[in-house]
Amino acid sequence: MARSFAIKHQPGFTAIAATCFVVLYLPIVVLVAYAFNAATSTSEWGGFSLKWFQSAWQNSQVIDATLRSFQIGAVAAILATIFATMAALATTRTAPYRGLTFKYAAINQPLMVPEIVTGVALLIFFSRIKIFTGYSGLGYLIAAHTAFCIPFAYLPIRARLENMDLTLERAAADLYATPWQTFRRITLPLLWPGILAGLMLAFVISLDDVVITEFVKSGGQDTLPTYMLGQIRRGITPEINAISTVFLLLSVVIVTLFFFISRKRD
Amino acid sequence: MPDKPGRNAIEVKNVRKIFGTGEAQVAALDTVSVSIRENEFFTLLGPSGCGKTTLLRLIAGFDFPSAGEILLHGQDIASLPPFKRPVNTVFQSYALFPHMTVAENIGFGLEMLGKPKAEIKARVAEMLKLVKMEALSGRRTSQISGGQQQRVALARALAPQPKVLLLDEPLSALDYKLRKEMQIELKRLQHETGITFIFVTHDQEEALTMSDRIAVMSSGKILQVGTPWDIYDKPAERFVADFIGETNFLTAAIANIGNGKVRATLKSGATIDATVAEGFQPKDNATVVVRPEHAKLTNGKGELSGAVENIVYFGTDTHIHVRLDSGEAFTVRQQNTRSAGCGFERGDTVGISIGNDAAQVLRD
Amino acid sequence: MASAEEVAREAERRDIRTRWLLSAPALLVIFFAATGPLLIVLVYSFLTPGPYGDVKWQFSPEAWISVFMERDIFDDTLSLAAAHVTIFWRSIKLAIITTIATLALGFPTAYFMATRSEKTRDLWLFLITIPFWTNLLIRTFAVLQIIRNEGLINTVLLKLGIISAPIQILFTDTAILIGMAYVYLPLMVLPIYASMEKLDFRLVEAGYDLYATRFQVLRRIIFPLVKPGVIAGSILVFIPALGAYVTPIVLGGGKNMMLSNLIELQFGQGRNWPLGSALSIAVMVIVMVALLAYVRNAGRSEVRHG
Numbered sequence: 001m002a003r004s005f006a007i008k009h010q011p012g013f014t015a016i017a018a019t020c021f022v023v024l025y026l027p028i029v030v031l032v033a034y035a036f037n038a039a040t041s042t043s044e045w046g047g048f049s050l051k052w053f054q055s056a057w058q059n060s061q062v063i064d065a066t067l068r069s070f071q072i073g074a075v076a077a078i079l080a081t082i083f084a085t086m087a088a089l090a091t092t093r094t095a096p097y098r099g100l101t102f103k104y105a106a107i108n109q110p111l112m113v114p115e116i117v118t119g120v121a122l123l124i125f126f127s128r129i130k131i132f133t134g135y136s137g138l139g140y141l142i143a144a145h146t147a148f149c150i151p152f153a154y155l156p157i158r159a160r161l162e163n164m165d166l167t168l169e170r171a172a173a174d175l176y177a178t179p180w181q182t183f184r185r186i187t188l189p190l191l192w193p194g195i196l197a198g199l200m201l202a203f204v205i206s207l208d209d210v211v212i213t214e215f216v217k218s219g220g221q222d223t224l225p226t227y228m229l230g231q232i233r234r235g236i237t238p239e240i241n242a243i244s245t246v247f248l249l250l251s252v253v254i255v256t257l258f259f260f261i262s263r264k265r266d
Numbered sequence: 267m268p269d270k271p272g273r274n275a276i277e278v279k280n281v282r283k284i285f286g287t288g289e290a291q292v293a294a295l296d297t298v299s300v301s302i303r304e305n306e307f308f309t310l311l312g313p314s315g316c317g318k319t320t321l322l323r324l325i326a327g328f329d330f331p332s333a334g335e336i337l338l339h340g341q342d343i344a345s346l347p348p349f350k351r352p353v354n355t356v357f358q359s360y361a362l363f364p365h366m367t368v369a370e371n372i373g374f375g376l377e378m379l380g381k382p383k384a385e386i387k388a389r390v391a392e393m394l395k396l397v398k399m400e401a402l403s404g405r406r407t408s409q410i411s412g413g414q415q416q417r418v419a420l421a422r423a424l425a426p427q428p429k430v431l432l433l434d435e436p437l438s439a440l441d442y443k444l445r446k447e448m449q450i451e452l453k454r455l456q457h458e459t460g461i462t463f464i465f466v467t468h469d470q471e472e473a474l475t476m477s478d479r480i481a482v483m484s485s486g487k488i489l490q491v492g493t494p495w496d497i498y499d500k501p502a503e504r505f506v507a508d509f510i511g512e513t514n515f516l517t518a519a520i521a522n523i524g525n526g527k528v529r530a531t532l533k534s535g536a537t538i539d540a541t542v543a544e545g546f547q548p549k550d551n552a553t554v555v556v557r558p559e560h561a562k563l564t565n566g567k568g569e570l571s572g573a574v575e576n577i578v579y580f581g582t583d584t585h586i587h588v589r590l591d592s593g594e595a596f597t598v599r600q601q602n603t604r605s606a607g608c609g610f611e612r613g614d615t616v617g618i619s620i621g622n623d624a625a626q627v628l629r630d
Numbered sequence: 631m632a633s634a635e636e637v638a639r640e641a642e643r644r645d646i647r648t649r650w651l652l653s654a655p656a657l658l659v660i661f662f663a664a665t666g667p668l669l670i671v672l673v674y675s676f677l678t679p680g681p682y683g684d685v686k687w688q689f690s691p692e693a694w695i696s697v698f699m700e701r702d703i704f705d706d707t708l709s710l711a712a713a714h715v716t717i718f719w720r721s722i723k724l725a726i727i728t729t730i731a732t733l734a735l736g737f738p739t740a741y742f743m744a745t746r747s748e749k750t751r752d753l754w755l756f757l758i759t760i761p762f763w764t765n766l767l768i769r770t771f772a773v774l775q776i777i778r779n780e781g782l783i784n785t786v787l788l789k790l791g792i793i794s795a796p797i798q799i800l801f802t803d804t805a806i807l808i809g810m811a812y813v814y815l816p817l818m819v820l821p822i823y824a825s826m827e828k829l830d831f832r833l834v835e836a837g838y839d840l841y842a843t844r845f846q847v848l849r850r851i852i853f854p855l856v857k858p859g860v861i862a863g864s865i866l867v868f869i870p871a872l873g874a875y876v877t878p879i880v881l882g883g884g885k886n887m888m889l890s891n892l893i894e895l896q897f898g899q900g901r902n903w904p905l906g907s908a909l910s911i912a913v914m915v916i917v918m919v920a921l922l923a924y925v926r927n928a929g930r931s932e933v934r935h936g
Contacts, residue, residue, distance in 0.1 A: 007835055008745040010738070010848055017742030020735050020815065024761050027772035027812070030782055034775065083656040090652035097646050103653050110664045114873025114917060116890035117910045121667035123897060124674055124907070127684070147663035150656050170328055171361035173348040175375035176426065185374075189365045208765050211875045211890070215897075225767050232771060232880055241775075244768040251764045258763075259756055330638035344634035347641075 028248065035241035052242035062243060065227040069207055072138060072223060076145035077153070077203035083146070084153035084202075085195055089187075092161040110148040118148065119215035126216055136218045144216045145206045152205045153198035156262060160194025197262045200254050207247075274337075275430055275462040276302040276325060281334030281344075283320050283486075294320040295331070296486040302430075302464060303479075307456050309465045311473040312483035313509070318466045321483075322432050325464065326355045338429060349378070354423035355432040358439070360415045362407035368418050369394070369403040375426035393421040396455065413444045420452075424459060433465045437472065449476055470510045474498060482506045499557070502543040503630045507555045512585075514561070514596045518554045520546075520627060528627055530554050533592035536569035540625035553628045558585065558599035560624035563610060568617035570596065574610050584608045588616060668914070675907035683901045693904035697912055714892070721889040722916065724803065725871035728810040729818075732867050733860065735811070736818035740859070741852075743819075744826035755823070762816035770880045773809045774800065777881075801883035809881040810871050817870075818863040825859030826852075861924060868924075869917055889913050 035053070039046025056062050084107075091103050110118065126140045168190070172182040210225045217226065224243070231240055283295040295317045302308045310318040323329045325336060327348035336344040343351050354375065362371050372393050376386045394400045397417040402410055407418065416436060423431055433452075437445045453476060456463045467473055473480050474494040481491045482505070490502040501507035504515070518530040523542065530540045530552070540554055562568075563586055572590035579602075586608060588596045598618060600608055610616060675693050677685040695701075700711040743754040761769060776782045779796040787793045799805050829852065837847040853860075875890040884891070889909065896906030 005838070007831060007838065010741060010844060013738035013741050016735060016738040020739045020819075021757060023812070024758075024815065026782075027769070027776045028761070028764070030775055031768070031772040079659075083659060086652040087656035090649040094645075094649070097649070099650070103657065106657050106660055106665065107653075109660060112869065112917070112921070113664075113668065114869055114890070114913055116873040116875050116893055117668065117671070117914050118664055119875075120893060120897065120906060120910045121671045122663065124903065125667035125670050128670075143659065143663040147660050150660060154656075165359065165361065167357050167359055167361040168363060170348070171355070171357060171363070172374070172378075173328075174326060174353075174355045175422070176349045176378040177374070178349055178378075181378060186363060204763050208767075210767050211873075214875075215894075225765060228767055228771070229876065229879070232767075232774070233884075236771075236774075240771065244765075244771060247765055247768055252760055255756070255760050255763045259752075259759065263752065330634040330641075332635055333633075336634075345637035 031241055032245045032248065034238055035245040037238050037241075040237070052238040053246075056239050056242045056246075059239070061222070061227060062224070062239075065222045065224045068138070068221065069223040069225070072141050072145055073203050073206040075142050076149050076206045077199055079142070079146045080149035080202045081153045081157075081195060081199040084150050084198055085157050085191070087150070088154055088157040088161050092158055093164075093166060107154055108151050111151050115148075115209075115211040118144075119212045122212065123215040130218070138221065140216050140218075141213060141221065141223075144212050145209065148209070148212065149202035149205050153202040156197035156201060157191065157194040160191055160197075164190055193261050197258055200258045200261075204251065204254055207250075273304045273339075274301045275304045275306070275339065276464070277335075277337040277340075278302075278321070278325075279335040279337065281321070281324060281331045281336060283317075283324060283329065284332045293486050295324070297334070298486070298488050299334075300481055300488055300491060302462060304462055305460050307453070307463045307465065307476060307478045309467060309473045309477035309480045310483060311467060311470060311480050311509075313468055316483040317486040318468075318483050319434060320486075322355075322434055322464065322466050325430070326353055326432050327351050352426075352429045353432060354426060354428040354430075355434060356419050356423045356436045358435045360419040360436075360439075362415055362418055362422070364406070364408055366407070367403065368399060368405050368407060368410065371407060371418055372422045372425050374422065379426060389425055393425045396424070396458070397421045412440060413448070416440065416448060417451075420455065424455070424461065427459075428461065430462045430464060433463060435466055435468070437467075438469075445472075452476065474510070482509065484509075500541055500543065500626050501555060502545070502628065504553060504628055507626075507628065512558055512597065512599075514556045514558065516554045516556065516594060516596070517551050517592075518627070519550060520548060520552045523548060530625060530627060532569060533594070534570050534590070538569055538620050538625050539622065540627050541623070542627040543629040546627060546629045553630070554625050555628060556596075556620055556625050558597045559583075560621050561596070561598045562619045562621070563588075563598045563600060564617040564619055566615075566617045568619035570618040570620070572596065572616065572618070574612050574614045574616055577608060577610065577612065586610060588618065590618075671907045671910050675904055675911055677904050679902045679904050681901075683897070683903060685903050690904065693902070693908040696902075696905050697908050717887050717889060717892050718912075720803065720886070721872055721874075724807055724810065724888065725868055725874075727807060728814060728871040729864050729868045731807070731811045732815050732818040733864060736815055736863060737822055737860070739815075740819050740822035740826050740856075743823050744829065745831075751827075758816050758819050758823070762820060766813050767876055767880075769813050770809050770877050773805075773812050774880055777805055777808060800881060801885060803882075803886055805881040806874075806878050806886060806888070809877040810874055813877065814867045814871060817866040821862035821866065822856060822859040825856040825862075829855055864924065865921060868920060872917060872920075873913060 036048050036050065037045055038049035038051065087103070087107055091100060094100070122140075122144050130136050164187075169182050169186055172186045173179070177185060208225070210229055213223050213226050214229070217223070222230070224247070228240055228243060278298055278300045281295055281298045282293060285292050285294055298317070298321060310321060312318045320329065324331050324344070327343070327346060331344050334344070335342050338351070338353065363374065366374070369390050373386045373390045376389055381389075390403070394403050397420055399414065399417050399421065402414060407415060410418070419436065437448050440448060449472060452463070465476065474497075477494055479491060479493055480497050481488045482497060483489065484505050490497060490506050492500070497506065498510055501510065507513045507515070516532055518532050520528050520530055522529045526541060528540050528542050529537050531537045532554070546552070570590055572588040574586060575589045576587040578585045578587070581602070583602055584600050586598045586600060588598065590596050596618060602608070674685055676689055676691065678688040678690040678692070680686050695708070696711065698711055698714055699708045701708055743751060743758070746754055777799040778784075779798065779800065783799070784793070784796040788796065799808070833851055833855070834847055837851045842850065873890050874888055875894070878884075878886060878888040878891050882888070893906050893909045893913070896902045896909065900906070
């Protein structure tokens, strides 16, 4: 029997793809495996153990940095998502008006500048403000994180809005709903999946950040990534693997949630 | 005119709607005036882009007119937002809220009007019964069929008892059989509720079968308003005659104008009696229309003569295309019988006899 | 009573005003904590370094001169600053190679994903999204553990007897390159996949019907149609690669500096904030030039193929 011609086949592509997936996951698997290594050095296998998880748990610096990361991440993500939702409502589903292109450019600007440059700029700017006001709390980190999280939160919210059927809101207005009622009862419920996706994306991006945090933080304001970077610079212990594993697990949980939310239709 | 006089539900007065600015300006509606009576099934008919949906949107309040007035029972509503107009719409896409159940959709308008819960519940039940959807009240709108969605959309728009119901090509998404069913259903609902229906469609057959009156629109203008019978048999302009059904156009000289009747002298030299469109101005070459079913093919006698060019069989009838001696084309529709063919062949020389009261003179 | 036209115009004005109010918080935060400070960096690049960091408010072009030049301590003559030039060149080179490598690997991967059945496609997307959402530092650290002398690669090669001594990969440019390609690969795959998913494969059939070979179909039909994704992916990889900070620290061991490390140095031990500022602006200029060139070049070739 003659084999039919495979329209979608391209020679070698499948092999490259397979290699990519293996290469993407192999280092992660090794990293996780070493987290359960009983040996003190990461170069040999000393049997299965949970002791590095315990040691990380008892390390007050780790707990401190983790809590700080979550605190900054949660506040920045919530603020960024609220602002991004408002901005998305202001920039979609309209005839072009003066300033619309400017808004797009401004909102996406943090994506277009290397983090190191933003980091340096904030170091300079915030150090002036610190001297001027005397305040050196977490506010600076939260402001910086909110700013660079906005374009990420904006993406899924805007996409959701643009795919939304305008006639639904028109139908609500036709059925005597005032603009506010229309927003509360129709727009917002339909927008929720986009908002949740934006919130999670913003939270992950905030947790991920090293560079800007490194430049903005005052003494004693290490987040988990900056703490880990400091440790790695000094030499590695499997404790870092244990922390990474927990962090990784968190990422998987969030991606899974994100996936189900953004895939959900209607 | 066989129109029954009645109170006006909607009066559209000199309405213009211009989209765009400067060079790119387009008049979607060009000084349109029309009155729609209470309890009437009124249809806006025209090809896409003729302005019928724009007019509907102005009445609904989704757009504001650039000039002119829109009166609802004598009150100007042109500047009111949609949620302050006692007018409801059935959307082409139905626009059912996907995050609500069938019952929640139907009750939405009443809820927004701040009606008491008990009243809403009773009214929703009544509506579900009216559109025969009682069994599916708890379903999500994504879990019901297209025809059922259509019924929910109707029930939702009727629930707040609007003064006028606007229907924007509501049947276009349904398949042929369901569409026929819904046409009858819509007539029944209009009859039972006594609400004025304004129906937008591009389907001339749908318009003819359903409407009390029809407004034919083209390029932002209303060309003719009348009963289906008026529109079909006494078209005022070439566009109307051409858009609705099939028609023969003949050039003629017009004489003896009076009392809405004229004598038309065709190119063949024969004269026929004809009715004349309102606003006709006497001129040398007027256009006379004759519907294919109002002419008869003969073996030589008749007002016109020519040769058979083509014969097309349609099951119920046969269309015989004739090239007249004057060079004009003419089609005759002949009812089929079971026993024999149409009795003519290609190339035959034939006569055409035009019946009494079969011709109408257009104003353009 | 106002005419409908006036009401409509007023409604439109109100709508635009509301839209400005709604976007104000996002715009303000971004201006305050991202865009605005860039202007201060520009100002700082023209000032004199302060003795303990920061600046003295005194105009000086010195910082910009020292971006590429070195002043001799004794006779004040200028010469090319070899160290800076090397770092610039290394950063640009590594960023470009990273972009090309991720494209070469990411394009077939995205193609593979987009040609799976509807159901399994989501799974592949999920698998590429997990690394994308995983902390960049953790992934760099994972690479570190694979390529170091006692890492998986060397251990396996040693055990198999292919090599007798570990290959030194860590703390080289190769290590930085591997690390960047690894961490930025998902950034390349995702946008290409997004445009590939929308590709109508009937066009591919039409191509084969008109005698195109597999390669011609790829080059003349598929590639031009997914080009927006390729451009987006390349930009998403190039910008962070040029400013990469974590990867050179972790995998380059702080010796093989890239631009970001050079900049950091000026704000730390170097105590030369104006120079750091000038270098930052220079990085931004490179990014802007690359963006413009890429977008314009892409636009032109689209016209040619279109």
